[in-house]
Amino acid sequence: MDPFKLYDPVVVSDGYLNCSLDTLQTGKPQYKxxxxxxxxLPVCDDVQLINFIRRLDPxxxxDLIVKAVPWMIVRSEMSR
Known part of the structure; x- marks a missing residue:
């Protein structure tokens, strides 16, 4: 298999659905x-869901994400 196709979300499904740039806006809420x-977790479309997929290394x-979380919470509450 072509190495670029190995992780192509249009070709390879993760068990939920395949996605592309055309289906990003409709697929994102389904993935969430x-x-x-x-x-x-409660299934809520009006809350932020943030993930960090990296090794836990300084x-x-x-540390920047941890510092930004309070700011993101305030911004999220202001936009409601």
Missing amino acids: AALQKELD QKGL
Whole structure:
């Protein structure tokens, strides 16, 4: 198999649905709901869901995300 196709979300399904630039806006809420269900979280479309898929190493910038979370919460509450 072509190495570029190995992780192509248009070709390879992750068990939820395949996605492309054409289906990104409609597929994103479906992915989010599926992940919330899988993690036993309430399925809510009006809350932020943030993930960090990297090794937990200081050079990866996790400290910046931790510092930004309070700001993101305030911004999220202001937009409601």
